[in-house]
Amino acid sequence: MANSQEKITVYNLADLKNTSDDAIPNYLNSLKFTPSHRLTDVRLALGYSAFALAAACFLWDYKFGFESTKTYTAAAVAVYTALNTFLTFWILYIEKGTIYQGTSPDGQSKIRISSSVKKHVPIYHLTVEAETATKDGMRKEKVVLKQPFTDWFDASGRFVAAPFQTMLATGIPVVGRFDAKRVAASSEGTTAYTPEMLDALASAEVATGTESKKTKRRKA
Amino acid sequence: MLSGLGNPRQAAAQLMNFGLILSTAFMMWKGLSVITDSPSPIVVVLSGSMEPAFQRGDLLLLWNRNVLSETSVGEVVVYNVKDKDIPIVHRVVRKFGTGPDAKLLTKGDNNLSDDTELYARGQDYLVRKDIIGSVVGYLPFVGYVTILLSEHPWLKTVMLGIMGLVVVLQRE
Numbered sequence: 001m002a003n004s005q006e007k008i009t010v011y012n013l014a015d016l017k018n019t020s021d022d023a024i025p026n027y028l029n030s031l032k033f034t035p036s037h038r039l040t041d042v043r044l045a046l047g048y049s050a051f052a053l054a055a056a057c058f059l060w061d062y063k064f065g066f067e068s069t070k071t072y073t074a075a076a077v078a079v080y081t082a083l084n085t086f087l088t089f090w091i092l093y094i095e096k097g098t099i100y101q102g103t104s105p106d107g108q109s110k111i112r113i114s115s116s117v118k119k120h121v122p123i124y125h126l127t128v129e130a131e132t133a134t135k136d137g138m139r140k141e142k143v144v145l146k147q148p149f150t151d152w153f154d155a156s157g158r159f160v161a162a163p164f165q166t167m168l169a170t171g172i173p174v175v176g177r178f179d180a181k182r183v184a185a186s187s188e189g190t191t192a193y194t195p196e197m198l199d200a201l202a203s204a205e206v207a208t209g210t211e212s213k214k215t216k217r218r219k220a
Numbered sequence: 221m222l223s224g225l226g227n228p229r230q231a232a233a234q235l236m237n238f239g240l241i242l243s244t245a246f247m248m249w250k251g252l253s254v255i256t257d258s259p260s261p262i263v264v265v266l267s268g269s270m271e272p273a274f275q276r277g278d279l280l281l282l283w284n285r286n287v288l289s290e291t292s293v294g295e296v297v298v299y300n301v302k303d304k305d306i307p308i309v310h311r312v313v314r315k316f317g318t319g320p321d322a323k324l325l326t327k328g329d330n331n332l333s334d335d336t337e338l339y340a341r342g343q344d345y346l347v348r349k350d351i352i353g354s355v356v357g358y359l360p361f362v363g364y365v366t367i368l369l370s371e372h373p374w375l376k377t378v379m380l381g382i383m384g385l386v387v388v389l390q391r392e
Contacts (some may be wrong), residue, residue, distance in 0.1 A: 040229050047236040054243030057250060066259035077251040084244065 007157040016149045017117050019159050020124055021099045024113060027165050031178045032105040039095050046090060050083040108133050109174045122149045130174045145171040154198040162201050258284035258353040263298055263307055264363030269328030270296070270309055274355075277364035280309065282353025290318065291348060296355040297326065302340045307352060310335055320348045 008015040029035060057076040060069050097114040104111065109132040116125045126145040131138050145167065152164035162182075169175050169182035176183045252261045265278045273296065274280065282298055291297060293315050298307045313334065314325035323345040327334040336344055369375050 037229060040233065044229065044232055044236060047233075047240055051236065051239045051243045054247050058246060061250070066253065070254060070257075073250055074254040077247055077254055080243075080247045081251070084240075 006159070008153070008159070010149075010153055010155070010157045013117055013120070013122060015157075016122065016153060017115065017124065020149070020152070020164065021115055023159065023161065023164060024100050024115075024168070027161070027168060028100060028102060028111075028175065031175070033102040033111070033178075034105075035100065035102040037101075039098055039101060043087065043090055043095065046083055046087040050080055050087065053080055053083070104174055105178060111172070111174050113172075123147065124149055126171070128172050128174075130172070132174065141173070143172055150195075152198070154202050155195065156202075158202040160198050160201045163198065256283050256285070256353060258282045260298075260307065260352055263309065264366050265309055266306065266367065267328075269330050270311070271330045273329055274309065274358060275360070277361050277367055279359040279363040280355045281357040281359075283356040284351070284353040286348075290322070291324070291351060291354060297324075297351045298353050298355065299326065299346055299351045301338065301343070301350070304340075308335070308338060309355065316345075322348065324348070324351075 008019055010016070025035060053076055057073055057080075061073060066073070095114075097116050098112055099115050100111070100113040102111055103109070109130055111131075112129045114127045116127075117123065118125075124145075124147050126143075126147075128143040128145065130141050130143070132141070133139075147167055151167065152160050154160060165179070165182045166184050169179045170184045249261075253259060255261075261282050261284075263280050263282065265274045265276055265280060268276055280298070291312065293312050296309060296311050298309050300307050308326075310326040310328045310331075312324050313327045314323075316323040324347065325334055325336070325345055339346070369379070
């Protein structure tokens with residue numbers, strides 16, 4: 001989804017969040033971060049084993065009837081409930097909206113990013129936890145970023161990578177180390193992109209050239 | 221919704237969410253079956269033979285355990301007859317003997333005669349294991365949806381169409 005030709009509806013918060021969520025792994029992997037899929041894999045394993053159990057229960061119930069199999073069915077219901085409870089626990093308290101987990105290219109830092117939005121508020125909340133190995137042990141840091149989606153979506157709903165990556169590189173020191181050119185000067189901050197610049201950047205990325213561009217006026 | 225298909229893990233997760241909705245519904249039904257000890261703990265009344273107690277379309281909740289006392293005269297029970305696939309909701313009116321081999325006779329409150337004609341050929345009475353539950357609660361009218369769906373099969377197509385449309389239009 002991180003391709004900039006694809007337009008989303010700017011009024012759809014889920015779209016805004018999903019597109020941004022998908023862009024983070026793309027960006028970090030392009031910086032040669034190594035992603036870790038442990039959280040997702042555990043979730044998938046839990047979910048699919050629960051589903052397989054229910055499917056098996058359906059099959060034996062269909063084939064042998066209820067009376068002769070009810071001990072197994074009772075056990076299956078208990079195990080299914082346990083698996084699903086654990087899955088819910090895993091999603092709510094272990095994953096906590098994590099969208100990326102990985103190791104920096106030099107292997108020194110482990111990073112974990114989770115995102116969230118509040119209902120009807122177009123602001124992207126990122127929580128970044130990083131662990132860096134230094135000579136006196138592991139150094140932990142936690143960064144909380146809050147940015148309006150308007151910073152990297154233009155008025156027509158195109159995702160613009162440059163300001164988004166600048167936001168990440170500036171806000172997250174571990175990422176900044178590997179993408180120095182994206183780190184904005186501290187005085188400028190990441191809000192230096194005006195809507196006009198977003199449009200210009202988006203067109204440059206799309207590179208259609210012939211597209212007649214209407215000037216869009218919008219309060220940033 | 222389709223955007224994740226490029227990423228195998230995301231696609232697997234979307235498929236899993238859909239599967240879990242189905243399997244959870246199924247396992248809830250099975251859980252209710254296990255608790256009530258009945259293969260079909262919820263049934264819909266299809267005929268008026270139990271009026272004025274139950275009407276067509278009423279949803280009945282069944283209980284199939286004899287914890288305190290055995291099934292006795294006066295209880296409304298749901299039973300299956302061999303080689304007939306539709307369960308029947310009628311009241312127990314006679315009982316001979318005790319225990320699992322007690323002979324039970326049933327009759328619909330609104331019928332003129334007892335159920336011997338409804339039983340299988342040569343069968344004159346029911347035993348406990350023919351019964352899939354005694355009625356312990358009911359919801360009036362709710363079951364009409366399933367009656368409509370089974371009597372007018374085209375409604376199923378319409379309903380599936382509407383559900384499909386909602387899924388397509390509502391992306392999350």
